[in-house]
């Protein structure tokens with residue numbers, strides 16, 4: 001009948017819509033520092049992400065090889081390598097998401113703040129270019145010290161008149177990934193959920209360095225009812241020192257790169273899903289915030305078509321977490337102010 005023919009045609013056209021390119025929007029992602037320890041595996045993971053249509057790999061050296069290599073993978077994203085400052089504009093133009101893992105990593109005995117002098121300048125110059133070439137892109141800041149580099153980025157964007165606080169994110173996902181892993185190893189959560197790490201959740205708030213990293217194990221799901229206060233303290237310390245654990249194990253060859261690339265890919269994917277209008281995308285991130293008296297703070301954030309839709313509150317804290325929160329504020333405040341001062345003075 002005519003009716004069933006129309007129904008068939010309707011089904012065919014909605015199938016076409018499902019698979020046509022306009023059902024998955026074009027999205028360009030740029031990675032700045034793409035030839036580095038984080039940049040290379042992150043380039044690989046973003047090449048595997050079906051939400052990415054264009055992948056721009058930028059560094060001061062070495063991106064031609066990374067781009068040729070990753071570009072041979074038969075997934076959707078078109079890959080291009082860009083090298084040197086004169087190609088930075090082309091790398092950035094049209095980007096929806098810019099991920100920044102550029103800069104030096106820690107060596108044993110160093111704190112993240114020891115990286116400040118080198119990385120602050122790198123972040124400042126890269127953000128100046130972002131303001132010029134892709135001012136409305138979502139920025140995922142990985143370069144350390146995140147507690148200072150995010151405020152630096154905000155000042156650079158303010159000066160350029162392009163600052164949108166909804167689009168600037170410090171990537172703290174690795175702290176969440178570590179908290180989930182350590183928690184699952186320790187808590188006697190039901191085995192079914194244990195096997196699927198993805199079902200375990202632990203919010204991590206504050207900042208991204210030492211005691212400013214505050215995992216909220218009291219809010220972990222599924223609840224680890226058998227955890228003692230001592231267990232929680234040990235898990236908290238291991239999460240705070242997770243980066244140092246890797247730095248020491250690598251003995252001078254850098255800091256976390258593979259787990260960081262994984263975490264960076266998770267966070268960028270969440271940003272892309274938000275941009276594409278997927279509902280209920282929530283991740284922890286270090287953002288401009290008014291949930292405490294500090295101007296930047298990491299907490300759960302709901303992501304949407306324009307970046308941050310809502311910075312979620314901390315929820316109920318245990319006494320131990322309340323104490324951790326008060327203890328971290330002076331250090332986090334100082335790191336934020338150091339970043340702002342650097343950007344204003346330079």
Ligand code: NAI
Nearest residue numbers: 033035036037038059060101102103104105142143144174
């Ligand atoms: P890496 O030294 O292996 O790679 C850094 C890359 O940045 C190099 O390829 C270098 O050429 C490039 N670079 C330097 N100056 C640049 C510039 N002006 N423009 C573009 N690229 C530039 O270091 P790795 O291990 O990849 O770490 C990168 C950063 O990520 C470090 O600051 C590190 O502390 C940070 N990090 C952050 C984490 C987080 O959780 N947010 C976790 C682990 C590391």
